[in-house]
Amino acid sequence: MRRVSADRAATPPEDAPRPIRVLVVEDSHLIAWLLRRWIEEEPGLELAGAAKNGEEAPALAAKTRPDVVLLDIEMPVMDGLQALPLILDACPSARVLMVSALTQRNAQMTFEALSRGAADYLAKPEPANGGSSSPRFRDELVAKIKAVAQSTVRSSQRFGDASRLGPDGSIAQLRPFSMVVPRLVTIGSSTGGPNALTNLLTPLRNALHRVPVLITQHMPSVFTAALAERIQEVTGLPAKEGEDGEALRPGHIYLAPGERHMVLAPGDKPTISINDAPPLNFHRPSVDLLFESAAGVYGAGVLAVVLTGMGSDGTSGAKAIVEKGGNVLVQDKCSSVVWGMPAAVLEAGLASAEGPPLRLAETMRMLLQGERL
Structure with missing residues (x-):
């Protein structure tokens, strides 16, 4: 069987679309590991980097220039709500997806984050529904990353046109x-x-x-x-x-x-x-x-x-x-x-x-x- 060199295998075709670069900001080792693995396994996605709290995230976003940031709500040192404006200042082109546990407090913080510039949110499933390792959570995560990454600022058309x-x-x-x-x-x-x-x-x-x-x-x-x-x-x-x-x-x-x-x-x-x-x-x-x-x-x-x-x-x-x-x-x-x-x-x-x-x-x-x- 013909072998392909590692350099050749790693080089995408010239006409291939640029992968969507994703930055993970998550303090849980298990969830961070799952998110990184899913991103690395999914065609069209690329892991830009990972931060374990909100304080590390802005500098890493400025350095890696991700297309999408997965931002946990509750983290030590600096939580997601505090980190959000700093991340958007560091990398204005990034689209931020808030990743939130299913609690009333986190829901309220998520809506506050949306009002401050986050693109959307993703709810972590409860343990009874498979927890964060569930296939449904993975599929929803990948779909949302791809969807928000493809939505860029577009020139608006004049309202009231006939078509x-x-x-x-x-x-x-x-x-x-x-x-x-x-x-x-x-x-x-x-x-x-x-x-x-x-x-x-x-x-x-x-x-x-x-x-x-x-x-x-x-x-x-x-x-x-x-x-x-x-x-x-x-x-x-x-x-x-x-x-x-x-x-x-x-x-x-x-x-x-x-x-x-x-x-x-x-x-x-x-x-x-x-x-x-x-x-x-x-x-x-x-x-x-x-x-x-x-x-x-x-x-x-x-x-x-x-x-x-x-x-x-x-x-x-x-x-x-x-x-x-x-x-x-x-x-x-x-x-x-x-x-x-x-x-x-x-x-x-x-x-x-x-x-x-x-x-x-x-x-x-x-x-x-x-x-x-």
Whole structure:
């Protein structure tokens, strides 16, 4: 059998894409070892370096210039929240993924980190679910590293154009707006969603008192409760996890509990239904299920928004809303951490507007007030 020299084997083809360089900042020897091993084993990834606490990380980031930093929350000497701004100052191009244990305190610190510039987060699984060595955790870690590394600052397009480029480069047409005044707002989000949600909802605090708001954000249960608290804090509106059998109230914001589906049940007074049905297209909670149930109950009175996230969850639900005469808005590529879910809706020709959260908020305000667009 012909042998290949080590130098030749280590040299990638000239047209091969540059590997994604990852810096690991983690105090646990076991978890750090697992993260390093997974990065080294995964094609397309490269270990840039490893630090055992937040104090070491900024200098190492400046030296190694990573594309992605995996930053633990709780560490000795300096924790992840303290280290985050120093890392971003040392290497502004790096995308930081917070790695957090499933505790209420860590969830709150994670959301604070997201507000300070972290791109997204990754929850460490509990020991009962295989702990940090679980295959699911590995797969999610690799997927998120690749997703956030590919999202770079892009030149924004003028809001209000009659068309947009879809993910495949083809022209994606925007639909005309339905002029039915919305009676319900539904929102779907995933990777990068917490910041997008607060940016979208904060300017709408005075416009949402007429309608209930239902949100499906892909995240674990401990995190959804903390996210509801944060949304209530920035909007001043009551926000909580939805409860089974709960009647909808205007001016209230309901989040799907982590790892459970939230849908609407019809009736004289529509109510929330929470269930543990199997994941739909790998997602529980599912944006599609929420949107489809909303279309069935509120028809043309649904205003839906699809924000940043991997995959295509929300596309079939958006189709159901459009078929009933409702409106669907999507986040643009420039402002998305990962332009997957909004891109799928746009490419399917289901969106009436595309833009960053603040511009979408203005469009929502006008629709809620019955203004013509």
